Amino acid sequence: MTAAEQPATLRERKKLRTRQALIDTAVTLFGERGFDNTPLDALLEQVEVSRRTFFRNFQSKEDVALAAVKQLWDVYLEVLDGTTKAGPLADVFLDAMLTTLERMDADWYRRFPRTLRLVADSPALDGHTLRHCAEVQAEIVRRLDRPDERELRLLIEFFVAAWRRALDEWLPDCPPGELPTLLRHTCAAMDTALRLEA
Template structure:
């Protein structure tokens, strides 16, 4: 039993196992047979669960295909309690991202890389991913705003969160283009390098 499941109540362990079985199997079927050619009935038959069980875990085919993204950002939002509010916000957001990436389960890297590669060739997943990114950005802004209190400058806060999300997307796309080189460590390194480029990017000439 993996360490991230060991301390959970039995019901939660079963639910998480089902959720992971659905996402892992979905990625395998989508990769082997094609996203459009694989139906929810196919997925549920292989995992041996009902469609009702599927919809208790995911809202759609797009959701289960992008589960590694939602797993990361759900964990990130849970880690927001560690956000430092007395220094540069961008540094604090990056620090929470580093903590979150380090704590993801050992197989997350593979699932995330497979998801990114799959998304590149499926327009429906690209559109869903962009929509999810917008929703996540809005949720992050609300979460940071709640932590920062009434004295925060809303425009600067929004710009900072948008820059943070853009830096993450840039780093993760580079990592995908490199075939996931270096695994988790390689991704973390690219994230650090990308954030380090932000000051120069803000004064970059056309």
């Protein structure tokens, strides 16, 4: 978040700091103890907030753990809405994600890989992530509102598969500058992959 985007009032800034403290502490605490083994009360105790304050910011323990994932897709939908839809739609999807990654700050790049590792270690988080991914895909279909819905849904699935492949290659070391490059490579490989011979 840039200085221009900072909330104007003291109350809003305090709320933002509390929300950020919950996100950062959740990723650290769940990473140390395991998501499934850490009760919500342990997080609230660490940050020194009430349940009421927590639920004003997040819907669930899963929601705070996946804040980096949800931030990414919220920004992606915003970027996609503002993108000129011309040329191959696959390129539009790729360009929107590349723009989204440019907008992510250093804190996000620090939290995101840790979040992905939490997801890999927790069936509950994995299920929550899959559900959120399906909701985002449905939202893209709704916003584009095209007659060729079957082909559109297939294209979105292909793009998500390329994104996941790029993340798999990125995760061991997670250098921020390499994720866009890996995504370009996996998207470029999709056409060849669809033409592989038996």
